[in-house]
Amino acid sequence: MAVYTQLSHTQVSGYLGPFNLGELVTFKGISGGVENTNYFVTTQQSGQPKHEYVLTLFEDLGYEELPYFVALTEHLVKREIIVPAPLRDESGVALKKLAERPALLFPRFGGDHLPRSAITPQACATIGAQLGAMHKAGEDFDLHRQAHRGPTWWNELGPRAAQCISQEDASLLLNAIQAYQDMLQDNADLPTSVIHGDLFHDNALFDGPNFSAIIDVYNACNDFMLYDVAVTVNDWCITADGHIRDDLYTALTEAYHEVRPFTTTEANYWSMMLQTAAMRFWLSRLETYHGLDNHHREEGVTVLKDPDAIRDILMLRHQHQHPLPH
Numbered sequence: 001m002a003v004y005t006q007l008s009h010t011q012v013s014g015y016l017g018p019f020n021l022g023e024l025v026t027f028k029g030i031s032g033g034v035e036n037t038n039y040f041v042t043t044q045q046s047g048q049p050k051h052e053y054v055l056t057l058f059e060d061l062g063y064e065e066l067p068y069f070v071a072l073t074e075h076l077v078k079r080e081i082i083v084p085a086p087l088r089d090e091s092g093v094a095l096k097k098l099a100e101r102p103a104l105l106f107p108r109f110g111g112d113h114l115p116r117s118a119i120t121p122q123a124c125a126t127i128g129a130q131l132g133a134m135h136k137a138g139e140d141f142d143l144h145r146q147a148h149r150g151p152t153w154w155n156e157l158g159p160r161a162a163q164c165i166s167q168e169d170a171s172l173l174l175n176a177i178q179a180y181q182d183m184l185q186d187n188a189d190l191p192t193s194v195i196h197g198d199l200f201h202d203n204a205l206f207d208g209p210n211f212s213a214i215i216d217v218y219n220a221c222n223d224f225m226l227y228d229v230a231v232t233v234n235d236w237c238i239t240a241d242g243h244i245r246d247d248l249y250t251a252l253t254e255a256y257h258e259v260r261p262f263t264t265t266e267a268n269y270w271s272m273m274l275q276t277a278a279m280r281f282w283l284s285r286l287e288t289y290h291g292l293d294n295h296h297r298e299e300g301v302t303v304l305k306d307p308d309a310i311r312d313i314l315m316l317r318h319q320h321q322h323p324l325p326h
Contacts, residue, residue, distance in 0.1 A: 003029035005037045005057050005099050012055065015098050016043060018089035019105060025050060035060045035218065037101075040108065052108040054084070055098075061218060063095070063102040068145050070094050070104070072138075072194060072220055079137035081130070082213045084109065109215070111207030116240070119201060121251035124236050126211045127204060128252035131196065131232055132259030134214070135225045138194025147197065147221040151180065154283050161286040169311060176279035176314060179272050189265050194220055195228035200235040226266045229256060230277035234313055242313040244322055257325040267324045271317070278314035282307055 006029075013024040022045035030038040037057040044050045058066065073085035084106040086094040096103050114123060147153075158177045162170035196203075197219030205212035237248040256262075285307035287293050 003031075003037050003039075004059050005101060007039065007057075007099060011099060012039070012041065015055070015096065015103065016041070016105070018091065018093075019087055020090055021051065021053070022046070022048065027055070030054070041105070053087070054106045054108050055103065056106065057098060057101040057103050058218075059101065061102070063097070065145075066095050066102050066104070068143050069217060069220065071143055072141060073217060075141050076134065076137055081134050081137050082109075082211070083134075083217060084213060084215060109205050109213040111205040111210075111212035113202040113204060114206050116201065119236060119248065121247050122209070123206065123211075124248045124252035125255040127199070127232065127236060128255030128257075129259050130204075130211065130214060131199060131228065132256040134196060135193045135228065135260050141194050145221045147219070147223055149219070149280065149284060150221070150223065151184070154280060155181075157283060157287060157292060160292055161283055161290065164286065164290040164292070172311070172314060172318070173279060173282065176275050176318075180276045180279075183269060183272060188269055189263075190224045190226055190269060191263060191266070192222055193225050195223045195225060196220055197223070197228060197231065199228065199232045224273070225260070226262075226269065226273050227277060229253070230270075230273040231281070234274060234277050234281075234317070238313070242309065242316050244316075244320070249322060254325050262324045262326065264326075267326060270324050271321050274317040274322070275314055278310055278317055282310035282314055285310055 007027070009024065009027070012027045016024055021043040023043060025042040025044050027039045027041045030040060036059055039055040041053045041055050042050050043053070061069075070086055073083050076083050077085045086104040086106055088094045089096075094104060154177055158174060162173055165173070196214065196217060198216060199214065203216045204214050233244070233249060233252060237245055237252055239245055253262075285305050289304055289307050
């Protein structure tokens with residue numbers, strides 16, 4: 001369970017006061033998170049139905065970084081992209097501190113993420129269309145943020161992580177990093193926007209077969225839209241061993257293409273970008289698995305995910321080509 005910061009009833013009730021949401025009924029830590037502490041919160045006004053919210057305490061992002069995400073989610077909601085935007089209190093303030101950590105309060109959306117076994121072509125088409133719409137909506141967002149786990153991060157961490165793995169794996173990792181650097185040197189004309197950056201299947205909610213929301217936008221930044229599609233495909237469109245499932249892949253990429261058509265340049269760099277997306281998340285897991293970051297969290301709380309599963313995806317993307325719609 002990834003609840004790094006434990007809160008008391010008094011703390012949560014005091015935080016909620018200025019939002020005028022009624023009395024705190026219950027609050028419960030949410031398992032499954034990696035970078036933040038999350039609580040489900042239930043409140044009730046006298047004689048009224050109960051209402052549910054999500055209270056998020058940020059363990060990694062600093063207070064000064066979070067106004068970007070407040071503004072971004074509000075921008076997306078205005079453009080009818082279904083993401084949680086934080087509530088503002090009676091003074092119009094969204095971002096506060098709780099237990100010495102920055103905190104935001106969100107409406108709770110119905111549904112849950114799909115288990116991998118329940119991912120269908122229809123769900124992939126929905127996510128492809130939603131991602132395309134998000135990218136189009138983000139093109140006129142006027143704030144700019146660089147990826148906190150982008151090229152600067154992987155160029156620094158990559159050689160350190162390479163020392164913790166086999167020589168064969170190290171070559172795979174470092175060659176993928178170099179391929180991306182070579183692409184940058186080519187000055188490839190790849191379109192950019194605000195991207196989600198982490199649209200794995202557990203960051204989208206479905207209420208039965210119906211799409212509910214895209215959540216967890218805290219990897220959002222300005223970057224290549226193609227990279228975001230690659231991240232999404234590498235998680236949504238795969239078999240248990242990481243191979244691309246053609247029906248899921250076709251559904252997602254064609255639905256995206258209908259909303260935001262891929263360019264010829266994007267098609268040329270697609271294979272490389274699939275490998276880049278796999279490399280980035282492999283490296284992220286290696287960082288945590290081998291203790292290469294600077295976080296000092298309670299033993300048994302941090303969720304350790306298997307790095308080899310993402311390594312295998314990188315190997316498969318290196319071996320097999322998958323064309324984009326055109």
